[in-house]
Amino acid sequence: MKLRTMKQVLILSAGISGLFFNGTALAERFVLDPTHSFIQFSISHLGFSLLQGRFNQMEGEFFYDEEQPEASKISVQVKTASVDSNHAERDKHIRNEDFLNVDKYPTASFVSQSFKPLADGTSQLMGELTLHGITRPVVVDVVFIGAGEDPWGGYRRGYRGTTIIKRSDYNMSYDLGPIADSMVLDFFIEGIRK
8 A cells, every 4th residue: 555655656746747847857957157148238319329238247047958949948137237338327327216226126037938949040939028027028039149069168058039128018217208118138148058
């Protein structure tokens, strides 16, 4: 009786593990290289030009399986105070309540929900972006940059992802003109296999 009960427990445990790790059990895990991963943003400046900047501090991980790329997953956390637009006074303004409010919302995040390889070699990553305390679904267009061994004995994969969001969707309504509601986000991701 005890043997049967133990066997049932093992089968149940295996089933539960399958529910949680389905699609990532055979996938390789990559941890983001913080010195070669960042997010760049681009937004209209009064309709005359473009303001570009980046977030310099982020961490996260992704899982990738060559045999089952559609099971790929990624999660990323960004320190909002690491915003850098190459102008100290402007960065102070971006960090305050008019925009990121970094004291109240010190992190932003992206968590994937699905990954879809396309016929042209690119992919679409669907997930949820949390910014300024608000979570919304986004679609990220993904381009694979490259993979291989690095000079230090590690193995790396790199991607670029692009999406467009509206500041107003994340309750950032500081008036920069109607064109400046849309913002392009470029994710530059380089992961080290663990």
